[in-house]
Amino acid sequence: MAEMISWRSGADTDEGAWCISQPSASEQALMENINFACKEVDCSTIQPGGLCYYPVTLANHASVVMNLYFQKLGRHFWNCDFNNSGIIVVTDPSHGIASTNMLSRC
Template sequence: MANEQKTWCVAKPSSDQATLLANINYACTHVDCQILQKGCPCFSPDSLINHASVAMNLYYQCKGRNQWNCDFRNSGLIVVTDPSKNYIQV
């Protein structure tokens, strides 16, 4: 079994709110975004950039983790560290 580098797709911090909303809407028409609903694991932190990153990553993972699946009109960023480990859940 190949030791493949795990990657994630996140929203660029420089993205504006309209772009983040468009990314959520686009990704969630193609993949199931139920984990973003209130009370679900990925709702917190409740911020637009976090929700966009989760939706974009769901799309990226489902579509085969290709570079172009994280472009989102140049507002996506492929990272090699798990973004869910970058903040403390309370």
């Protein structure tokens, strides 16, 4: 499991941080996160044929776009809150995933 950092400390995160969906996030929250983040970032990567389309799960797609949003807005802890459905991890969540679609680049 990816290591987590305490983002409530008020400090910004460094470059080795990713925003992913909380394992306990509801499907409704994940859909809301995708809809919200896709207003700010290019979500074509989770569309069919996109680099991060696989695995085709709501949690994966939400994590990809939540992280794109988090990275674009400067990796501030508050950019990963998503109404308490996001969490910042300090180990690359794509490591250990075998895929022909090169998920390590998502």
